[in-house]
Amino acid sequence: MAETAKAAVFKGPGQGYEIQEFEIPDPDPGAIVIKVAMAGVCGSDLHIWRGDSPVFAAMAGGVVGHEMTGRVAKLGSNITTDSLGQPLAEGDRVCYAYFYPCHRCYQCNKGEYAACPAKLAAMAAGPSPFNGAYGTYYYLRSGHWVFKVPDELSDEMVTPVNCALSQVTYGLQQAGLQMGDTFVAQGAGGLGMNACAVAKEMGAGLVIAIDGLADRLEMAKQFGADETINISEVPDVAARVQKVMELTGGRGADVVGEFVGIPQAVSEGLQMVRGGGTYLEIGNISFGNTMEFDPSSLVWGSKTIVGVVMYDPWVIPQALNFLVRTKNKYPHEEVVSHDKYPLEDINRAFEEAEWQKEGVGTKVRRAVIIP
Numbered sequence: 001m002a003e004t005a006k007a008a009v010f011k012g013p014g015q016g017y018e019i020q021e022f023e024i025p026d027p028d029p030g031a032i033v034i035k036v037a038m039a040g041v042c043g044s045d046l047h048i049w050r051g052d053s054p055v056f057a058a059m060a061g062g063v064v065g066h067e068m069t070g071r072v073a074k075l076g077s078n079i080t081t082d083s084l085g086q087p088l089a090e091g092d093r094v095c096y097a098y099f100y101p102c103h104r105c106y107q108c109n110k111g112e113y114a115a116c117p118a119k120l121a122a123m124a125a126g127p128s129p130f131n132g133a134y135g136t137y138y139y140l141r142s143g144h145w146v147f148k149v150p151d152e153l154s155d156e157m158v159t160p161v162n163c164a165l166s167q168v169t170y171g172l173q174q175a176g177l178q179m180g181d182t183f184v185a186q187g188a189g190g191l192g193m194n195a196c197a198v199a200k201e202m203g204a205g206l207v208i209a210i211d212g213l214a215d216r217l218e219m220a221k222q223f224g225a226d227e228t229i230n231i232s233e234v235p236d237v238a239a240r241v242q243k244v245m246e247l248t249g250g251r252g253a254d255v256v257g258e259f260v261g262i263p264q265a266v267s268e269g270l271q272m273v274r275g276g277g278t279y280l281e282i283g284n285i286s287f288g289n290t291m292e293f294d295p296s297s298l299v300w301g302s303k304t305i306v307g308v309v310m311y312d313p314w315v316i317p318q319a320l321n322f323l324v325r326t327k328n329k330y331p332h333e334e335v336v337s338h339d340k341y342p343l344e345d346i347n348r349a350f351e352e353a354e355w356q357k358e359g360v361g362t363k364v365r366r367a368v369i370i371p
Helices: 045-050 054-059 161-175 188-199 213-223 235-246 263-272 296-301 315-326 343-353
Strands: 004-013 016-023 032-040 068-075 093-096 136-139 146-148 180-185 207-213 227-230 254-260 275-282 304-307 368-370
Touching: 004 343, 016 343, 032 093, 032 161, 045 054, 045 161, 045 343, 068 136, 068 161, 068 263, 093 161, 146 315, 161 188, 161 254, 161 275, 161 304, 161 315, 180 188, 180 263, 188 207, 188 213, 188 235, 188 254, 188 315, 207 213, 207 235, 213 227, 227 235, 235 263, 254 263, 263 275, 263 296
Parallel strands: 180 207, 180 254, 207 227, 254 275, 275 304
Antiparallel strands: 004 016, 032 068, 032 136, 032 368, 068 093, 093 146
């Protein structure tokens, strides 16, 4: 009789998750079956759960979630090493990308794997229902990137690597952040806090974090933020822009990154960018959400907008090395909540991770699921 395991099936926006059992698959020759150790509730997952875009309804009936780490449960017959050539065996802890560039398109041919238009197509279907983080197992299909995790890193430190940490590492590189630059993080959630630390390690001279939750801003300081702006205390957009100007000698920041997924943050953030500077857009993943915007501000300000989603393969091992180097410098384990949730409590985890509704969202920093 085939062995089965549990996964949380997404019922649709506003309907939460339902625990179901599925057969644990055997891997194809180029695939790996992973026993999930820990899965995070990313801001993107909250967008899907809320139904912030109509397209998210199409995800109903599937296993979702993408931020995770685990151990090799079954190796495909053709897999003997990780993506850096290190020997790989069952039981090894691994970190891996959750998307799959096709290697058969114009962008992949140019080495721009993060821009592959088909990179997410495989998440919705395949040889196993275990296509998302919110299950006991995850099927890492052929064409993957997988990397062994250094022993000195805990699961709490590694869980955000294949999303938050890798995303901001790649984004800041694409935005061209240089030594001595000023950086503003709009949002101090998982991505924003990691962005503060990465920017500092890249040599940023001044890091400013903006958020509406005081505990997040306090944590951002521990992750390298030199200055913070609390939206609750400075509710006026013009006043927040003026504060950034004051902190940057009147010129604005070299790089401003948006990590909250609110369209209105973009028009605000662009006002904080100096002439000739760059705006890094990562957070707004919900299709159909718009804002008013005057494009002449880009022309007269010689400003650049860089949109980034996912990352290229070099990023994950760089992110793991970053954690090893800075594990005693920044409280990486504190990014995730100490109130961890069993898979059966996934609906409660999402409810307590919510931050857009008044009176909620302060219970957890970044909820994690233990399948």
